[in-house]
Amino acid sequence: MTSGPGIRPRRLRTTEAFRRLVAETRIHPAQLVLPVFVREGISEPVEIASMPGVQQHSLESLRSVIADAAAAGIGGVMLFGVPETKDAVGCGATEEDGILNVATRIAAREAGDALVVQTDLCLDEFTDHGHCGVLDASGRVDNDATLERYREMAIAQAESGSQLLGLSGMMDGQVAAVREALDGRGFTDTAVLAYSAKYASAFYGPFRDAVDSSLQGDRKTYQQNPANRREGLREALLDVAEGADVVMVKPALSYLDVLADVATASPIPVWAYQVSGEYAMIEAAAAQGWIDRERAIEESVVSILRAGADTVLTYWALELARSIR
Numbered sequence: 173m174t175s176g177p178g179i180r181p182r183r184l185r186t187t188e189a190f191r192r193l194v195a196e197t198r199i200h201p202a203q204l205v206l207p208v209f210v211r212e213g214i215s216e217p218v219e220i221a222s223m224p225g226v227q228q229h230s231l232e233s234l235r236s237v238i239a240d241a242a243a244a245g246i247g248g249v250m251l252f253g254v255p256e257t258k259d260a261v262g263c264g265a266t267e268e269d270g271i272l273n274v275a276t277r278i279a280a281r282e283a284g285d286a287l288v289v290q291t292d293l294c295l296d297e298f299t300d301h302g303h304c305g306v307l308d309a310s311g312r313v314d315n316d317a318t319l320e321r322y323r324e325m326a327i328a329q330a331e332s333g334s335q336l337l338g339l340s341g342m343m344d345g346q347v348a349a350v351r352e353a354l355d356g357r358g359f360t361d362t363a364v365l366a367y368s369a370k371y372a373s374a375f376y377g378p379f380r381d382a383v384d385s386s387l388q389g390d391r392k393t394y395q396q397n398p399a400n401r402r403e404g405l406r407e408a409l410l411d412v413a414e415g416a417d418v419v420m421v422k423p424a425l426s427y428l429d430v431l432a433d434v435a436t437a438s439p440i441p442v443w444a445y446q447v448s449g450e451y452a453m454i455e456a457a458a459a460q461g462w463i464d465r466e467r468a469i470e471e472s473v474v475s476i477l478r479a480g481a482d483t484v485l486t487y488w489a490l491e492l493a494r495s496i497r
């Protein structure tokens with residue numbers, strides 16, 4: 173009665189072959205990006221307690237990760253540096269022998285044309301106070317002084333061979349500032365990935381272990397309030413106007429509404445970052461035997477793609493790519 177004569181949606185679900193044929197969303201290895209942590213001063217990979225299965229890499233083990241990523245056919249890697257020493261302005265971010273810049277040169281060489289090598293462009297891993305920017309005399313994050321550091325960082329990363337700069341610091345005007353700096357130095361082909369709608373999220377917890385973060389307090393004066401949906405779209409459209417090549421929503425699973433809004437409105441690719449806490453929750457529940465690990469991983473990534481992401485940054489990128497093949 174309610175569904176009318178002969179209308180039976182279940183018909184298309186009767187067999188695995190039918191379900192596969194009519195699937196609206198599929199995961200392809202090329203739309204996965206692996207975040208990679210590279211730590212200064214270690215010779216063996218170091219496990220991250222809150223992210224079982226994820227390591228801080230040495231420069232040596234970085235090489236094998238790049239080879240594995242290329243073999244798995246994923247789209248690229250996003251590099252994060254974990255320096256031995258930190259200071260107020262994050263000098264290590266712009267020094268030629270800073271860990272992220274060294275790692276980028278190695279990754280770019282190893283990857284060749286097989287992967288897009290990407291770098292986190294943010295100061296938090298390099299500052300002793302752990303904030304994403306430099307502080308003013310009263311201890312607040314100084315937006316425009318930070319932009320000057322981001323410009324320098326952009327040049328250092330582009331010179332090291334990064335092809336796509338991941339601007340994750342949530343300073344106003346950061347995309348325009350970095351674009352201008354790159355173009356001014358002839359790096360017109362270096363692309364900008366704007367972490368446009370980045371929320372002040374509890375789900376970054378394990379990442380802060382992964383990068384040995386020194387942050388006291390929080391990032392609520394620059395990252396967005398989780399309560400705000402409209403603002404996510406506004407941030408993305410501003411970044412498009414400032415010249416971003418790709419926009420991103422982060423975290424992913426708790427922000428699928430924002431992701432869908434941005435995907436509908438954006439004229440450029442839209443990515444999503446399945447962050448450390450999203451990874452840790454599934455791994456932890458699976459370790460307890462409370463959920464089916466593989467199904468939960470696949471469902472979470474399919475959901476992010478279904479909501480409108482073109483590409484997903486995920487710590488499961490290699491495992492997923494291999495299981496698809």
Ligand code: PBG
Nearest residue numbers: 294296340375376379447448449
């Ligand atoms: C900032 C940055 C963060 C993440 C990526 N880039 C942490 C933060 O904003 O506190 C989080 C990624 C994750 O949780 O997996 N450089």
